Amino acid sequence: MDYEKNSMVEKALPVSKVKSRILLYTAVFFVAFSIYTFDSFSSWKFLAVFIPLAFSFISYKKKWIFLPVVVIIWFSFMLMSVGVIYNHDILEFTGPLVCPEGYHAEVWVRTLNPVPGETYTQARMTCVNNAGNRINPGWKPHFTVLGLYIVPALLLFFINVIFFRIAGALIKNPYALYLAGSALFIFLARLIWLNKEQIILYIKTIV
Numbered sequence: 024m025d026y027e028k029n030s031m032v033e034k035a036l037p038v039s040k041v042k043s044r045i046l047l048y049t050a051v052f053f054v055a056f057s058i059y060t061f062d063s064f065s066s067w068k069f070l071a072v073f074i075p076l077a078f079s080f081i082s083y084k085k086k087w088i089f090l091p092v093v094v095i096i097w098f099s100f101m102l103m104s105v106g107v108i109y110n111h112d113i114l115e116f117t118g119p120l121v122c123p124e125g126y127h128a129e130v131w132v133r134t135l136n137p138v139p140g141e142t143y144t145q146a147r148m149t150c151v152n153n154a155g156n157r158i159n160p161g162w163k164p165h166f167t168v169l170g171l172y173i174v175p176a177l178l179l180f181f182i183n184v185i186f187f188r189i190a191g192a193l194i195k196n197p198y199a200l201y202l203a204g205s206a207l208f209i210f211l212a213r214l215i216w217l218n219k220e221q222i223i224l225y226i227k228t229i230v
Contacts, residue, residue, distance in 0.1 A: 067102060067106045067109070067110050067113070070098060071098075071102075071172065071176070072208075072209070072212060074094060074095060074098050074176070075091075075095055075176045075177070075179055075180040075183070075208075076179075076183065076204075076205060076208045076209075078090075078091035078094060078095065078180065079091070079179075079180050079181075079183035079184050079187065079204065079208070080183075080187060080201055080204060082180075082184050082187075083184055083187035083188060083191065088184075091180065092177065092180075095173065095176050095177060095180060096173060098176075099169050099172050099173040099176070100169065102168060102169070102172055103165045103166065103168045103169040103172075104165070106168075107146045107164075107165060107168060108132070108144050108145070108146045109144075111130045111132050111146040112130070113168055114128065114130045114146065114148040114164045114165075114168065115128045115130055115148070116168070116171060116219065116223065117148070117163075117164040117167040117168060117171070118148070118150070118164075119220075119223050119224060119227055120167050120223060120226065120227055121148075121150070121160045121163045121164050121167055122150035122158070122160070123150065123158065125152050125153075126150035126151060126152045126158060127150070127151060127152075128148055128149075128150060128151075128164075129148065129149050129150070129151045130146065130147070130148045131146075131147055131148075131149070132144065132145065132146050133145045133147075147159075148160065148164045171223075175212075175215050179208055179211055179212060182207075182208075182211065183204050183207065183208050186203075186204055186207055187200065187204050190203060190204070
């Protein structure tokens with residue numbers, strides 16, 4: 024009997040392996056959906072999906088609102104400062120909003136090594152027309168990146184929080200609830216991404 028009890032205990036021990044598998048599946052899930060949302064994968068695209076989606080579920084479970092909003096705002100500032108250096112194509116999205124009529128966005132990246140062992144990378148955007156004339160919009164593209172991310176991210180976050188609170192009364196399994204909320208979030212994020220040009224042009228008409 025003692026041998027049987029010990030063997031049963033040994034079979035029930037690898038809980039950590041189950042948790043590690045859940046974490047692995049979750050990571051694969053987010054990578055796959057970030058690729059689906061943006062048609063390609065990069066770290067900023069992954070975090071752009073992961074942060075508001077994950078915190079919407081945390082907000083539902085922990086009844087937090089202030090902290091998730093602060094984290095989303097923090098990531099927005101990181102995106103407009105550090106994110107544009109490593110993914111400078113983000114700045115090109117702001118071209119229709121910050122460049123005058125007849126100009127298009129052109130992004131250049133410069134790497135400096137003022138001191139051995141120190142490297143500084145700068146990403147700047149200029150507005151160029153067909154004649155080669157250039158206009159420097161300054162920091163306006165960076166703050167436009169901030170607005171273009173923070174508004175839909177907070178919108179989708181609150182939509183998902185409302186969804187979790189309504190569906191939570193009907194779906195008792197937390198994994199099923201999270202999957203349903205994730206599907207809703209990704210669907211809306213994908214919809215925004217596919218219509219980003221039309222949304223930007225619409226913003227330009229009302230600003």
